[in-house]
Amino acid sequence: MAGTAAPAAQGTVMTLRACLLRIACCCVPPLLGGCVNATVDHMVFNSPVDGIGDASVIILGRRHASDYETEPDFIRCVGNHIAARDKSIRIVDEFEFINAMYPWFEPRTAPLQPADLERLLEHAPVAEKLAAMDPEYLIWIDGSTVRTDSAGSMTCGIGPGGAGCFGFGTWSNDATYEAAIWNFGQRAEVGRINATAIGQSYMPAVVLPIPIIAPVQGTACDSIGDQLLEFLSQHY
Amino acid sequence: MISDPERWLGVALLALVLAGCGAKQVVVKGQFPAPVMNELPLTLGVWYDEEFAQHEFFDEAAGRAESSWLVKSGQAQVELWDTLLNGMFRKVVHMDARPAPGQMNPVVDAVLVPSVEELQYAIPAHTSVKVYEIWMRYRLQLLTLNGEPIAEWTMPAYGKTPTAFMQSDEGAVNLAAVVALRDAGAHFASSFTRVPEVEQWLAQLPRRRRAQ
Numbered sequence: 001m002a003g004t005a006a007p008a009a010q011g012t013v014m015t016l017r018a019c020l021l022r023i024a025c026c027c028v029p030p031l032l033g034g035c036v037n038a039t040v041d042h043m044v045f046n047s048p049v050d051g052i053g054d055a056s057v058i059i060l061g062r063r064h065a066s067d068y069e070t071e072p073d074f075i076r077c078v079g080n081h082i083a084a085r086d087k088s089i090r091i092v093d094e095f096e097f098i099n100a101m102y103p104w105f106e107p108r109t110a111p112l113q114p115a116d117l118e119r120l121l122e123h124a125p126v127a128e129k130l131a132a133m134d135p136e137y138l139i140w141i142d143g144s145t146v147r148t149d150s151a152g153s154m155t156c157g158i159g160p161g162g163a164g165c166f167g168f169g170t171w172s173n174d175a176t177y178e179a180a181i182w183n184f185g186q187r188a189e190v191g192r193i194n195a196t197a198i199g200q201s202y203m204p205a206v207v208l209p210i211p212i213i214a215p216v217q218g219t220a221c222d223s224i225g226d227q228l229l230e231f232l233s234q235h236y
Numbered sequence: 237m238i239s240d241p242e243r244w245l246g247v248a249l250l251a252l253v254l255a256g257c258g259a260k261q262v263v264v265k266g267q268f269p270a271p272v273m274n275e276l277p278l279t280l281g282v283w284y285d286e287e288f289a290q291h292e293f294f295d296e297a298a299g300r301a302e303s304s305w306l307v308k309s310g311q312a313q314v315e316l317w318d319t320l321l322n323g324m325f326r327k328v329v330h331m332d333a334r335p336a337p338g339q340m341n342p343v344v345d346a347v348l349v350p351s352v353e354e355l356q357y358a359i360p361a362h363t364s365v366k367v368y369e370i371w372m373r374y375r376l377q378l379l380t381l382n383g384e385p386i387a388e389w390t391m392p393a394y395g396k397t398p399t400a401f402m403q404s405d406e407g408a409v410n411l412a413a414v415v416a417l418r419d420a421g422a423h424f425a426s427s428f429t430r431v432p433e434v435e436q437w438l439a440q441l442p443r444r445r446r447a448q
Contacts, residue, residue: 068398069397071398099269100272101272102270102271102418102421102422103422104272106418106419107419108422108426123273124274125272125274
């Protein structure tokens with residue numbers, strides 16, 4: 001008898017655990033949002049100066065890889081992050097700069113090394129335009145955010161009584177970015193920052209789908225932005 | 237009896253179904269900034285033939301699930317090359333006809349005749365990659381006023397845009413085409429004087445004429 005009762009009791013315990021796990025899965029993510037793990041590495045070759053004064057900062061995305069592009073939204077996010085925390089820093093809009101310097105910052109022609117800036121400055125109109133902008137740093141950001149896997153299923157239906165969905169979906173995003181910081185005056189790379197963020201998003205659906213998005217790209221943006229502020233701002 | 241709202245709903249559904257069957261059409265429009273570079277001290281003639289000025293490409297749908305595509309890029313091509321050449325050369329003259337012996341053409345140092353030799357594109361429906369791509373190959377001819385060849389070379393151009401930035405296939409194809417045209421401009425601006433025949437021709441031009 002005991003031999004048969006024990007598995008039944010164990011089964012009951014397991015069912016309770018499973019229920020608790022399910023409740024946790026359904027309830028905790030909405031409270032916390034999707035989980036994101038972020039890592040930041042940086043290398044400093046030349047110590048940051050104490051703020052950049054009246055000079056400006058140019059932040060550009062690398063777009064010469066064949067299989068991905070650094071998202072313009074991400075570049076804008078990093079620029080906004082920096083400008084919001086130190087209003088004295090002047091960030092040049094990426095596409096205004098690329099248009100103003102056409103064709104020297106297109107994917108085909110953009111300088112890959114700081115020494116290539118010398119080649120650009122041989123063109124007098126380029127040198128004049130850059131002098132007017134007075135940039136202290138040129139920051140190249142390379143990388144992207146990709147969806148790595150997804151699981152779950154959801155069914156939606158429509159009937160005379162109304163419409164609704166039922167199910168559960170989950171997916172992961174992986175953001176990897178690297179910022180190379182060039183000092184215009186020194187024509188040298190002065191630092192490099194790596195940021196990675198991995199996050200799990202959820203989409204439970206009971207009648208209505210409720211997306212619980214892990215802010216993976218936003219976390220990577222904040223991580224890189226905070227590190228860049230150390231180079232650009234005298235308050236960090 | 238069919239009431240008015242039902243009739244309109246039916247018409248709207250029919251229109252949607254028919255719209256799904258038609259070709260997707262894109263008239264390429266974009267921003268082509270003037271190049272920032274030292275002007276070459278030359279008067280360049282340029283001749284866009286009919287095919288180039290009205291350039292378009294059509295891709296017929298392979299199956300029911302796909303759409304045909306008609307992309308009209310001629311106007312954007314002319315806009316790009318006009319802006320580019322006017323920024324690169326001291327003076328640009330549009331020719332009335334292709335250079336040939338006996339043509340009544342204004343005096344220029346040389347005439348550039350661009351043409352699109354090949355164009356390919358890919359959209360996510362064609363590939364598993366969520367990227368819109370356009371690949372072009374230009375044939376460029378630099379001719380004397382009499383139509384004799386100075387140089388002839390090909391030049392690739394490439395443009396792509398991820399789906400994430402765009403709301404429609406048409407918008408994404410337009411943006412990829414604009415990126416490809418900008419790439420063509422960048423390639424031409426950075427390589428024109430390095431084409432061996434052009435380099436040789438520039439070296440042979442009378443110094444007095446180039447200095448004018």
